Amino acid sequence: MESLSKFGPELRRRRLAAGMTLDGLAARVHYSKAQLSKVETGRQRPAPELARLCDVAVGAQGALAALAQPGRSPAQPSRRLVMTAGAASALALGVPSAAASAPSVPTAMRPSTAEAAAEAMGGQLLDGVQALFEQFRRLGQTAPAAAVLPGLAAQTRSLPALADASGTRTARGLYVLASRYAEFTGWMAQESGDDTGALAWTEHAVQLAEAAGDHDLAAYSLVRRGLITLYAGDAQSTVELVQAAQSNRLPARIRGLAAQREAQGHALAGDRDACMRALDRARSLLGRPAGADADGLPVVGTTHLGDPAAMTVGWCLLDLGLPRQAAEALDREVARIPCHAVRSRVRYGARRALAHAVAGEIDHACAITRPLLSEGEALASATIRVDLRRLSRVLARHRRNAAVRALAPELAAALHDTAHPVPVREAAPRV
Secondary structure, three states, rough: HHHHHHHHHHHHHHHHHOOOOHHHHOOOHHOOOOHHHHHHHOOOOOOOHHHHHHHHHOOOOOHHHHHOOOOOOOOOOHHHHHHHHHHHHHOOOOOOHHHOOOOOOOOOHHHOHHHHHHHHHOOOOOOOOHHHHHHHHHHHHHHOOHHHHHHHHHHHHHHHHHHHHHOOOHHHHHHHHHHHHHHHHHHHHHHOOOOHHHHHHHHHHHHHHOOOOOOHHHHHHHHHHHHHHOOOOOOHHHHHHHHHHOOOOHHHHHHHHHHHHHHHHHHHHHOHHHHHHHHHHHHHHHHOOEEEOOOOOOOOOOOOOHHOOOOOOOOHHHHHHHHHHHHHHHHHHHOOOOOHHHHHHHHHHHHHHHHHHHHHHHHHHHHHHHHHHHHHHOOOHHHHHHHHHHHHHHOOOOOHHHHHHHHHHHHHHHHHHOOOOOOOOOOOOOO
16 A cells, blocks of 8 residues: 555656646546546556556656555465366476376277277377367357357367277377367366366366376466456566466477466556567567478467467557557557457457557547447457457547447447356366
8 A cells, every 4th residue: 555655646747758748647547637636646547457547657667657556465376276277287397296296098098809909990080079179169250159169068078088998099188188178178268267267177177188198288377377367466476476387398389378468467467578578588489380290280379370479469558558559559469360260350440449448548549449339249258358448448438429428338338248147157177
């Protein structure tokens, strides 16, 4: 609280030192003069977004943004998150754990007299299971996550039994595919608003991958957990989780995705230098397009962004208080998302609309938002809802704008319809 009490006087001192009037600052950050006056006099607490915008406007280089984050022990992840992240870190670094030290090779992976015959059909079986996975991915782009979850979870549960009835090579491939299914089930659980289920499915994915001898998914699970803490607004936990997933022995793609998430965490904390360093690492590591890994199996992470690192730049610039630059980057990258990738297009489109709104381009932000609402309504996405709520708060400061008045009922209806979705909770595996 002490640091927050210093924010207003420090903002006023830096504003005057920069030769800027309160009207001038209001024009730069697109907040009212009256609201800024309340912040400077300590009568109103600054929102993190306002703090970042003011920091950039007066050239404080992060000092003001830091004051808006009160001196505290930063939000700690849940006990469950800490415990599971620790286990995943041990797996990622090759440290024996209770789970890792136990026998992990399924019975079907041991030699048997029937194995040779089973392998004859194994290739076709793997192709069919992988093709079905790609169908689930496509369905996840256009259907509500809660509707995709039951079938996806059932398929994930069935694959280990199928593996146990297969030959060694086929079984190994099925366990790896099962881990991809479980990881994607975790993402769908998060999108449906079930973070606890998302964590459980992610843990299960790591166990399935370990059973097949794939030790890299444990590191990627930290990237997935980092997305949960990012949307919870916990910058420190996000950074700490993904820093454990950047060992040089890991595949470049996983390290690149981890660097991206680290950049987002640093941006949320207002640390521009650390954010840019992480983005530089992400660019160098994510050079090749996502499709399939060396074994022809599905890669982890998104496959719908032409340049994931470039998209993350736009994402981070907004949290760093540079909305106009963020809007330019997001304009460019959102245009590259394929038409069939509806969930990705709406998710990043909402972020793009928010950037334009924060930059003061209210009419344009409303024009971008309207088609997103009709597409996003069917998705009932928890992550998209986060940016739509932020957008609603920004637009509320411009109630007299005709475009805002026209959009307000649709935006309010969209937030109301998705605020209380049908509580579908697919039972997560016990891990």
